Amino acid sequence: MTTTDSSTTAEVPKGRRRLGDIAFANTARGAGLLILAILAGVAIFLVVQSLSSLTANEANFFTSTEWSPESGPGDAVRFGVASLAFGTVLAAAIALVLATPVAIGIALFIVYYAPRRLAALLGYLVDLLAAIPSVVYGLWGLVYLVDQLQPIYRFLAAYLGWIPLFAGPVSTTGRTMLSAGIVLAVMILPIITAMSRDVFAQVPQAHREAALALGATRWEMIRTAVLPFGRPGVIGGAMLGMGRALGETMAVAMILSPSIAISFNLLQSGNQTIAAHIALQYPEATGTGVSALIAIGLVLFAITLVVNMAARFVVSRRKEFTE
Amino acid sequence: MTTTTQRTASGSSGEGPRTENQGFYTRQLPKYFPAALLAICAVVVSAVFALLGAFHPVPVAVVAALLYLVAITVSSAVIENSRRAKDRLVTGIVYCCFAIAVVPLVSLLSTVVVYGLERFNLYFLSVSMNGVIPSMDAGGVYHAIVGTLVITGLATLISVPIGLMTAIYVVEYGRGRLKQAITFFVDVMTGIPSIVAGLFVVALWMMVFGPGQTNGLAGAVALSVLMIPVVVRSSEEMLRLVPNELREASYALGVPKWLTIVKVVLPTAVAGLTTGIILALARVIGETAPLILTAGMASTRIQANPLDGDMMTLPVFIYQQVGNLGLSAEAGAYAEERAWAAALTLILVVMLLFLTARLVSRFFSPNSRG
Numbered sequence: 018m019t020t021t022d023s024s025t026t027a028e029v030p031k032g033r034r035r036l037g038d039i040a041f042a043n044t045a046r047g048a049g050l051l052i053l054a055i056l057a058g059v060a061i062f063l064v065v066q067s068l069s070s071l072t073a074n075e076a077n078f079f080t081s082t083e084w085s086p087e088s089g090p091g092d093a094v095r096f097g098v099a100s101l102a103f104g105t106v107l108a109a110a111i112a113l114v115l116a117t118p119v120a121i122g123i124a125l126f127i128v129y130y131a132p133r134r135l136a137a138l139l140g141y142l143v144d145l146l147a148a149i150p151s152v153v154y155g156l157w158g159l160v161y162l163v164d165q166l167q168p169i170y171r172f173l174a175a176y177l178g179w180i181p182l183f184a185g186p187v188s189t190t191g192r193t194m195l196s197a198g199i200v201l202a203v204m205i206l207p208i209i210t211a212m213s214r215d216v217f218a219q220v221p222q223a224h225r226e227a228a229l230a231l232g233a234t235r236w237e238m239i240r241t242a243v244l245p246f247g248r249p250g251v252i253g254g255a256m257l258g259m260g261r262a263l264g265e266t267m268a269v270a271m272i273l274s275p276s277i278a279i280s281f282n283l284l285q286s287g288n289q290t291i292a293a294h295i296a297l298q299y300p301e302a303t304g305t306g307v308s309a310l311i312a313i314g315l316v317l318f319a320i321t322l323v324v325n326m327a328a329r330f331v332v333s334r335r336k337e338f339t340e
Numbered sequence: 341m342t343t344t345t346q347r348t349a350s351g352s353s354g355e356g357p358r359t360e361n362q363g364f365y366t367r368q369l370p371k372y373f374p375a376a377l378l379a380i381c382a383v384v385v386s387a388v389f390a391l392l393g394a395f396h397p398v399p400v401a402v403v404a405a406l407l408y409l410v411a412i413t414v415s416s417a418v419i420e421n422s423r424r425a426k427d428r429l430v431t432g433i434v435y436c437c438f439a440i441a442v443v444p445l446v447s448l449l450s451t452v453v454v455y456g457l458e459r460f461n462l463y464f465l466s467v468s469m470n471g472v473i474p475s476m477d478a479g480g481v482y483h484a485i486v487g488t489l490v491i492t493g494l495a496t497l498i499s500v501p502i503g504l505m506t507a508i509y510v511v512e513y514g515r516g517r518l519k520q521a522i523t524f525f526v527d528v529m530t531g532i533p534s535i536v537a538g539l540f541v542v543a544l545w546m547m548v549f550g551p552g553q554t555n556g557l558a559g560a561v562a563l564s565v566l567m568i569p570v571v572v573r574s575s576e577e578m579l580r581l582v583p584n585e586l587r588e589a590s591y592a593l594g595v596p597k598w599l600t601i602v603k604v605v606l607p608t609a610v611a612g613l614t615t616g617i618i619l620a621l622a623r624v625i626g627e628t629a630p631l632i633l634t635a636g637m638a639s640t641r642i643q644a645n646p647l648d649g650d651m652m653t654l655p656v657f658i659y660q661q662v663g664n665l666g667l668s669a670e671a672g673a674y675a676e677e678r679a680w681a682a683a684l685t686l687i688l689v690v691m692l693l694f695l696t697a698r699l700v701s702r703f704f705s706p707n708s709r710g
Contacts, residue, residue, distance in 0.1 A: 041598035048505030049522045062543035122437025150626020152655040203444045234427035264533020266629035314539040325531030
């Protein structure tokens, strides 16, 4: 802010504005406008390219669970996004439910429990989780983790099978929604942790010391001073993590067995997410098939856009209150 | 004083005689107690599991942790008071949370290193998959490394000027609506799913070059869409850190604004800017989904021309090999080894980038020189 002010006051009269200044300022503005153009381009190109399949579609795009977007002899173009959208939201929801409490715990640990000297290092360790490429998560999940989870799944099916989510029989491959959700949870853990850590560290010292001075234990201090202050940040972080989980492709595509249906059963294969479906189908798709994949990509874009904008809104509102 | 004592005493009702409380403090567990209790729990649980003949580190750790949480809460409730008990329970849970985060990290890194080392050698790094059929015990990632370098290099060439100039606009020039809009939409752009960035380029390429065109340039453009917002955000932060006094001093000497930015602001922030760019690169170098869509999966030969058809990259190579897992036992085993070795290569590349970023920020920041 001050920069702009000082420069305008120091500016030379209009007639003598240097060519370099004008060129540089316009290049900078042009770069900014280009970003807006790219974002608009993403939306426009996706809409344009999805039209050919949407107009040829004989099923309802939003409610149909079918997927045969390529017309053949005696084969109508019928496809819909319903089951894929359901799978996407379900996977993200599992990830969110698993990751958020743990992330809050880690953030509290790093800010208030860990020895001060170790805290930075431990925080770095959690950030390392974010640096691992998603395809490596997929490989690890598919080849290693899925087998390790089998006993837990059998346990869940045996003792919690009366809950529809965990009804048996357990998939023999372990390539299920719950496995995908667990890997997604690990992937979004650093995002939620980073956001929560930031807000927890910003809790005014006066609030915390006031709680401690009243005789509160460390937990009571956290419950009364830290958590209420940090709540918007945690919510914002969780939503950003959800945005990531919604759009995550490779880990899900590699872990989940390919099939499309709407199923609440987490221990059997059946669901699929939008992003994973695109990655799996694209190499074989042609004509309206590609266009249909672009159409569901547009739906994914819209969902993540809404979630991310809401997250930014929550976070920025917090900033307005605290600064 | 008196009120507090009374409250503490009444807060812990029904836990034996409080008469021996001497003054202000209630009875307290010794400092070493939690650690000792945890050790006891671990030993007891391992012993029980070993007796049952089912010793396995994971369930033992889980049961020991649960037993510890129960034991510490009960002993604290009996000896101290219920509020302290709750505090100790939460402390235990918070430590567990951190352990839960470390478990996948250690598990993932150790599996990648252990499995990856089986095939990770100079041969693997220096040959391509050209002419290698799945059942052959041969082939490597050289072509994928070349592809990764070309595509990410191009992506960096595209995103750094755009990202940096946008950051300069937002920090040095921007005002009003446009600045707000750019800041907001850069934030939004950070959240674009990588596969949507890939689809965007697919749609763009279909309109410009016709359907079915995959090449390295398309991959680079898709990665740029993901990289630009990251570069903007990090550069913005770094430019804001440059003290205003430097700019004012420069203006006072009659230096035009654009030269001030080029000769004063950017050199001051160069270490931070470089770090940010390297970190952004580390982030996109592992992207797979957009490259499957834009750079294709068919290439097996070494090629460095981004306009000449499909181009293999390290992450796509891993995905491609995973796709071969279901082949015959032999071919599947080779594919798995290749996938792990490529994953190890990719993680090493990412770690190398992180290390470089750290070193740059440590040795080239203006503070360390002055």
